[in-house]
Amino acid sequence: MSISAKNANGVITITLDNSFDFESVSEFRDAYVNNPGREYHVDFRNTEYMESSGLGMLLNMLRHCGGSAVIRLVNCRPHIQKILKISNFQQKFQIG
Numbered sequence: 001m002s003i004s005a006k007n008a009n010g011v012i013t014i015t016l017d018n019s020f021d022f023e024s025v026s027e028f029r030d031a032y033v034n035n036p037g038r039e040y041h042v043d044f045r046n047t048e049y050m051e052s053s054g055l056g057m058l059l060n061m062l063r064h065c066g067g068s069a070v071i072r073l074v075n076c077r078p079h080i081q082k083i084l085k086i087s088n089f090q091q092k093f094q095i096g
Contacts, residue, residue, distance in 0.1 A: 002027060003017055003027040003031050005034070005035045010037060010038065010039065011041060012037040012041070013040075014028070014031045014035075014041070014043065015043040016028075016042065017047070018046055018047065019047070019048070019049045020044075020049070021049065021053055021054060022053040025053065028057050029060070029061075032061050033064065037069060038068065038069050039069060039072070040061070040065075041072045041074045042061075042072070042074065043074050044077065044080050047076075050083055055083075055084075055087055058071075059092075062093070070094065071094070073095045074096050076095060081095065
């Protein structure tokens with residue numbers, strides 16, 4: 001499985017793969033650059049593993065959007081939520 005992006009009623013949902021790591025960089029970037037929007041949901045339902053480069057990719061997405069879009073991190077498993085909380089990402093993203 002790979003990263004996919006879907007537009008439903010103006011909300012771009014980017015569904016991540018099992019691992020959100022360095023190998024996901026270009027695919028993840030393409031998912032939001034090629035699908036401009038005002039609201040994004042980054043769906044972690046399939047994600048079992050995330051490394052620091054995944055955190056960096058989320059920050060790059062935030063910079064790319066320049067504050068003009070809402071970014072929600074959704075369907076996070078407890079261990080992914082813990083990583084996001086330790087990294088203080090609740091200050092920058094909506095996590096649910």
